[in-house]
Structure formats: structure tokens, C-alpha cells
Amino acid sequence: MSTPGTRFPLFDSLRAVAAVTVLLFHVGFVLEGFQHPTFGRYFAQLNVGVAIFFVISGFLLYRPFAQARFDGARTPAIGRYAIRRAFRILPAFWVALTGAAIWLDDPDVFDRPYVYYTLVQNYDVDTLSRALGHAWTLSVEITFYAFLPLLALALRRVRPSSVRGFVTSEAGVLALMFGTALAWRLTQTQTRNGFIWFTPEVASLPAFLDHFALGMGLAVASVALAGRARQPALVRLVERAPWALWGGAVALYLVMCNVGGGFADAHGETTRHLLRGAIAVLLLAPAIFGHELRDRVRSVLAWRPLLWLGVISYSLYLWHPVVARKIGGTSLDENFGWVPSAGAQVAASVAVAAVSYYLVERPAVRLSKRLVSGRGRKGPPAGAEAGLGSPADAR
Numbered sequence: 001m002s003t004p005g006t007r008f009p010l011f012d013s014l015r016a017v018a019a020v021t022v023l024l025f026h027v028g029f030v031l032e033g034f035q036h037p038t039f040g041r042y043f044a045q046l047n048v049g050v051a052i053f054f055v056i057s058g059f060l061l062y063r064p065f066a067q068a069r070f071d072g073a074r075t076p077a078i079g080r081y082a083i084r085r086a087f088r089i090l091p092a093f094w095v096a097l098t099g100a101a102i103w104l105d106d107p108d109v110f111d112r113p114y115v116y117y118t119l120v121q122n123y124d125v126d127t128l129s130r131a132l133g134h135a136w137t138l139s140v141e142i143t144f145y146a147f148l149p150l151l152a153l154a155l156r157r158v159r160p161s162s163v164r165g166f167v168t169s170e171a172g173v174l175a176l177m178f179g180t181a182l183a184w185r186l187t188q189t190q191t192r193n194g195f196i197w198f199t200p201e202v203a204s205l206p207a208f209l210d211h212f213a214l215g216m217g218l219a220v221a222s223v224a225l226a227g228r229a230r231q232p233a234l235v236r237l238v239e240r241a242p243w244a245l246w247g248g249a250v251a252l253y254l255v256m257c258n259v260g261g262g263f264a265d266a267h268g269e270t271t272r273h274l275l276r277g278a279i280a281v282l283l284l285a286p287a288i289f290g291h292e293l294r295d296r297v298r299s300v301l302a303w304r305p306l307l308w309l310g311v312i313s314y315s316l317y318l319w320h321p322v323v324a325r326k327i328g329g330t331s332l333d334e335n336f337g338w339v340p341s342a343g344a345q346v347a348a349s350v351a352v353a354a355v356s357y358y359l360v361e362r363p364a365v366r367l368s369k370r371l372v373s374g375r376g377r378k379g380p381p382a383g384a385e386a387g388l389g390s391p392a393d394a395r
Contacts, residue, residue, distance in 0.1 A: 010287035010301040012310030014056060017283065019313040021049035023320040026134070027345050030324045031338055041257045048253065050137055051211050051276035053317075055284060057141065058215020059222075065152035066216070066223045070166055075156060078149050080372040085145045087368030088314075089138060092361045093119070096318040097132055104325060106131060122203045129198065134321055136203040143205040144212055163224055170220045174213040181210035185273060189266035196269050211277050218281065222288055231289075239290030242297040249282035315356035320349035 028034055028043030036043070064076045097116055101109035109116050109131045121127040122136035129136075155173065160166035188201035201207065225231060231239070238245060256275045259268075286297050294302070309316070324345045 008060070008287060008291055009307075010291050010298060011056060011060065011284075012313075013301040013303065013306040014052065014284060014287055014310070015313040016306050016309035018049040018052035018056070019309065019316045019320075021046040021052070022134075022317060023324075023346060023349055024342075025049070026321045026324050027342050030321075030345070031341060033338065033342075036338075045253065045257045045272075048256075048276045048279055051273075052280040052283060053137070054140075054144075054208055054211035055215040055218075055277065055280035057144065058212035059219045059284065059288070060215075061145075061148055062152075062216040063219035063222060065148070066170065066219050069152070069156060069160075070163075070223045072159070075149075075152060077372075081149060082145075083372050084365075084368045085142075087364045087371075089142070091364040092315055092318060092356060093132075093135065093138060095360050096315075096322070096356065097135070099319075100132055100322040103322060123200050125200055128200055128203060132318070132321070134317075140203070140205050140208055144208075147205065167220060167224050171217070174217050174220070177209040177213040177216075180206060181208060181213070182270060182274075184209075185270045186266055189269050191265055210274075211280065214277050214281050215284075218284060218288055225289075235289050238285045238288075239293060242286030242290070242295060245282040245285050246297055249279045252279050252282070309350070312350075312353045312357040312361075315361055316349060316353035319352045319356060320345075323349040323352055 024043060025046035028040070028046065034040045034044045067073075068075050094117060097109060100106065108127075112127065115121050115124070115127050116131045116135075119135060119139045119142055121131065122139040151173070155169065158169050160169055184206040185202065188199070188207065190197040190199055190201075196202075221235075225235060252275050256272055256279075287301055291298065300306070327341070327345045327348060
């Protein structure tokens with residue numbers, strides 16, 4: 001069981017899993033793999049990786065705030081938190097956005113730079129899916145970054161007198177977040193001709209508050225249970241049989257892929273959204289509770305190539321749709337077949353991501369660390385203990 005202030009080293013591999021699933025989703029989309037009669041339905045649901053990223057972000061970014069409240073300590077330094085978030089997300093994004101605009105000959109980026117470079121494109125249906133279309137998730141992340149410390153500061157005004165009081169007060173807020181997201185999705189999801197319509201309303205923070213709340217709930221449980229001599233039965237199950245949770249995640253994924261038309265309206269899409277969140281929680285739990293153990297599941301998460309993919313996961317997330325569109329526009333799939341083309345896209349995406357990480361991302365993170373180390377320390381650096389969360393969090 002993790003102790004207060006510990007790192008969660010297996011999360012790098014979880015980020016890799018999330019990034020690769022989203023990569024394969026876009027590869028399948030570019031190569032029209034969604035229509036394949038055998039595996040198309042499974043590719044079409046690989047955007048579950050976005051939910052995994054959001055739950056990871058909720059856990060890793062909220063845990064230092066939850067720990068500080070539990071200990072009655074100072075709130076993590078908000079200025080340092082903001083600097084590290086900005087340097088973590090923006091430099092690599094700006095380079096990817098500029099590179100994509102030039103490589104794909106997309107003049108829209110330079111026609112409206114104030115929209116795309118400030119990550120506000122998801123508030124207008126005309127810009128939502130343009131340029132780096134998947135960057136709407138980063139806009140959601142930035143909104144969450146701003147929301148999180150405000151929520152933590154508000155909760156600080158309610159001082160719990162016991163562990164039960166801490167858990168109860170946190171759970172009440174998280175339940176409110178969860179319910180808000182469900183109500184938002186049920187009222188704002190639109191359908192056209194039997195398809196879910198992608199709109200600014202469903203590409204905003206309120207629509208994903210439940211996924212962040214799930215991660216935050218795991219953070220609260222991690223803090224409240226750390227150091228206890230005897231853990232609850234559910235935690236003991238996670239520690240001793242992580243394969244059961246991963247098996248449950250696979251089962252839920254298969255359900256999500258095979259129900260088909262049953263999810264074609266607002267209620268159905270909300271159900272699918274809930275399944276994505278549940279899958280993310282089942283995948284994350286073994287990396288939180290008993291992460292120091294080395295059973296088969298955790299040994300997979302400790303595999304060095306997977307950990308390395310997690311390190312470059314943000315750059316991989318940024319660049320892979322650009323590479324997929326560029327390579328997918330060639331005759332590679334026509335001359336050699338679908339699988340070689342998909343393999344070429346994956347390999348090229350990883351190569352470009354590695355260059356982006358070592359030349360842009362890592363230097364920017366190091367610079368942010370130098371900047372925050374020179375600031376007056378009024379509290380622990382938010383997120384520093386937990387490491388990188390979503391595709392664009394702080395390490």
C-alpha cells in the first residue's frame with residue numbers, strides 16, 4: 001500500500017496504454033478501419049484512452065491537495081502549480097500545432113492563431129475539429145487545471161475532525177461533480193441521423209467532470225487508506241488479484257463494442273461514457289494499491305519499453321493524428337495492405353514523438369523546474385509527488 005507522498009511509477013505505462021489506444025483509434029479512422037466487418041467495432045471504441053487520461057489526471061493532480069487537507073498542512077503552492085502546468089502543456093503543443101499546419105498545409109491555423117494557440121477552439125463548432133482536432137481534450141484539461149485549486153481551496157474551509165469526516169466531505173463534492181456531468185450529458189448530447197453529434201457542449205469540462213471525479217476519488221481513497229495496517233476487503237482484492245480488475249475492464253470494453261445501435265442516443269452515449277470511466281478505474285487501481293508488488297499485471301506495467309512509451313506519451317498524443325493523416329494519404333495501404341500501413345503509422349508516430357519529447361518537451365519541463373525552484377515555497381508543489389497524469393500534466 002502506498003504511503004503519503006509516494007510516487008506511482010507504474011502510471012507511466014498506463015499513460016502509454018491510453019496513448020496507444022487513442023493512436024490506434026485515429027489510425028483506424030484514417031484507414032477507414034471502422035467499417036471492417038471483423039475488427040472495425042473494436043477500433044471504433046479505442047477512444048477509451050481519453051477517459052483513461054482524464055482519470056489519471058484527476059488522481060495525480062488532486063492527490064497532493066487531498067493529502068494536504070488530510071494532514072492539515074499548507075495547500076500546495078498554486079503559483080508553482082500554474083507554471084508547471086503551462087510549461088508542461090504549451091511548448092510541445094505550440095510546436096506540434098505549427099508543425100502540423102506546415103506539414104499538412106493547413107492555413108486555418110495562421111488565419112486564426114488567437115483561437116488555436118490559446119486552446120479555445122473547442123468553444124466554437126466551426127473550429128472545434130479543425131487544426132489539431134484532438135486538442136479539444138487539452139482545452140478540457142486546462143479548464144480542469146484552473147478548476148482544481150479553486151475547489152481545493154473551497155474544501156479547505158471545511159476542516160474534518162476525523163478520517164470519516166474527511167472521506168465523507170470529499171465524497172459529497174465528488175458525487176456532485178459526477179451528477180453534474182451526467183445531467184450535462186443527458187441534456188446537451190445531440191444526435192443527427194442516428195449518430196452522436198460532436199458539439200462544443202460535449203467537448204467541455206462539465207461533460208467530463210465525472211471522469212476527473214473518479215480519479216479524484218481514487219486519490220482520496222489512497223490518502224485515507226495509506227499506512228493502515230489492515231486494508232478493506234476491496235483493496236485487498238486489488239492487491240492480490242489485479243488480473244480480476246483487468247479482466248473486468250476487458251469485459252466492459254467488449255460490451256461497449258458489441259452493443260452497437262443500443263448506444264445511438266443521448267442515454268446510450270451516456271452509458272458508453274460511464275463504461276469508459278469504469279474501464280479506466282479498473283485499469284488504474286492496481287497501479288495505485290499495491291503498486292510495489294510484482295505479480296503478472298504489475299510486471300507488465302513495469303516493462304521498460306512500455307514505461308518509455310509513457311514518458312513520451314504526451315508528444316505521441318500530439319503528433320500521431322498528424323502522422324496518420326500524412327501517411328494515410330499515401331498509397332501505402334493500397335499497395336501493401338491495411339496492416340502494413342497501420343504499422344508504418346504507429347512506427348512513424350513513435351519516432352516523431354521521441355524527437356518532440358527530447359527536443360521540446362523535456363527541456364521545457366526542466367526549465368519550469370528551474371523557474372519554480374527559485375520561487376518562495378509556501379507549500380508542496382502541486383502534482384510534483386505524483387508525476388505526469390493526463391497526456392499533458394506535470395512530471
